[in-house]
Amino acid sequence: MTPVQTPSIFAPVSTPAFAIRELSFFVLGITGVIFVIVAGFAIYTLIRFGRRPANPDLEPAQVYGSKQIELAWTVVPFLIVVVLFLVTARYVWGIERRAQPPDALEITVVGNQWWWEIRYPKLGIVTANEIHVPVSDTARPIPTFLTIQSVDVAHSFWIPQLAGKMDAIPNKTNRVWIEPRQVGTYVGQCAEYCGLQHALMLLVIVVHPKDEFQAWVAAQQTPSVDQAAVTAGRQLFSSLACINCHTVRGTRGNGVFGPDLTHLMSRSTLGAGATRNTPENLRAWVKDPGAFKTGALMPAMKLDDTQLDQLVAYLVTLR
Numbered sequence: 001m002t003p004v005q006t007p008s009i010f011a012p013v014s015t016p017a018f019a020i021r022e023l024s025f026f027v028l029g030i031t032g033v034i035f036v037i038v039a040g041f042a043i044y045t046l047i048r049f050g051r052r053p054a055n056p057d058l059e060p061a062q063v064y065g066s067k068q069i070e071l072a073w074t075v076v077p078f079l080i081v082v083v084l085f086l087v088t089a090r091y092v093w094g095i096e097r098r099a100q101p102p103d104a105l106e107i108t109v110v111g112n113q114w115w116w117e118i119r120y121p122k123l124g125i126v127t128a129n130e131i132h133v134p135v136s137d138t139a140r141p142i143p144t145f146l147t148i149q150s151v152d153v154a155h156s157f158w159i160p161q162l163a164g165k166m167d168a169i170p171n172k173t174n175r176v177w178i179e180p181r182q183v184g185t186y187v188g189q190c191a192e193y194c195g196l197q198h199a200l201m202l203l204v205i206v207v208h209p210k211d212e213f214q215a216w217v218a219a220q221q222t223p224s225v226d227q228a229a230v231t232a233g234r235q236l237f238s239s240l241a242c243i244n245c246h247t248v249r250g251t252r253g254n255g256v257f258g259p260d261l262t263h264l265m266s267r268s269t270l271g272a273g274a275t276r277n278t279p280e281n282l283r284a285w286v287k288d289p290g291a292f293k294t295g296a297l298m299p300a301m302k303l304d305d306t307q308l309d310q311l312v313a314y315l316v317t318l319r
């Protein structure tokens with residue numbers, strides 16, 4: 001797992017995120033000027049009209065309304081709001097009207113309590129919590145268009161350095177696109193409270209050089225390979241409830257409620273960022289997912305130590 005940067009909207013690497021930063025600076029500039037003026041008047045007033053020795057004869061000037069001042073403090077803020085609205089609308093429109101080019105990469109992201117299913121419909125790949133895309137160069141851009149869905153409650157898909165937030169709503173399809181210009185690993189997070197483990201619904205997105213991305217696609221497209229040494233574990237996997245929820249391509253397992261495990265060990269975390277994906281953590285996870293993620297919908301399977309060892313020996317072959 002590559003070191004993770006702080007996901008800041010001020011460190012964009014993708015076209016829509018650059019636009020969002022530009023807009024943020026514009027809005028911050030205007031509101032910054034307003035802040036300086038208002039705070040300046042407040043400080044001036046505090047100093048100029050602070051407590052003075054009492055003088056019963058001195059009455060302050062009595063003001064009963066002023067058309068000019070009232071007009072000024074109504075019209076000027078109204079114009080500022082209109083400018084902010086129009087500029088924001090222009091940026092939103094600019095991002096949303098981008099048509100999907102025929103060679104764009106297509107990904108479907110499905111929010112689940114509490115993990116992300118990641119599908120590549122044209123490539124026949126299904127994975128979880130980890131998105132892989134090619135880098136897009138300015139000369140010949142390869143944007144990625146993401147379809148955002150949910151199977152249960154409202155979630156929100158957000159990778160701050162790549163694009164704005166997009167809600168994942170049951171029975172509705174939303175779209176968002178990215179165009180990362182820099183190879184690297186970026187992080188994201190569900191941005192809409194969706195239940196107990198909302199905080200553990202993390203995302204990793206890996207932006208590869210083009211050939212490296214092709215290699216990743218080829219690896220993900222291969223079905224699982226049977227290894228004679230782990231037959232016991234594989235049989236255990238297909239005889240238990242595992243296959244009701246999990247798919248391992250090339251076996252009887254074709255459940256869809258939980259993450260696809262065909263290339264489980266190619267992913268860096270377990271439980272959508274709950275812990276690192278190591279054989280030891282995997283064993284502890286299968287033993288009791290609740291130990292890492294209270295309320296996780298995967299039940300503890302009540303396996304004995306031998307069964308756990310066999311099952312994990314099999315799962316770690318899913319690379």
Ligand code: CUA
Binds near residue numbers: 111156199201
């Ligand atoms: Cu899904 Cu918060």
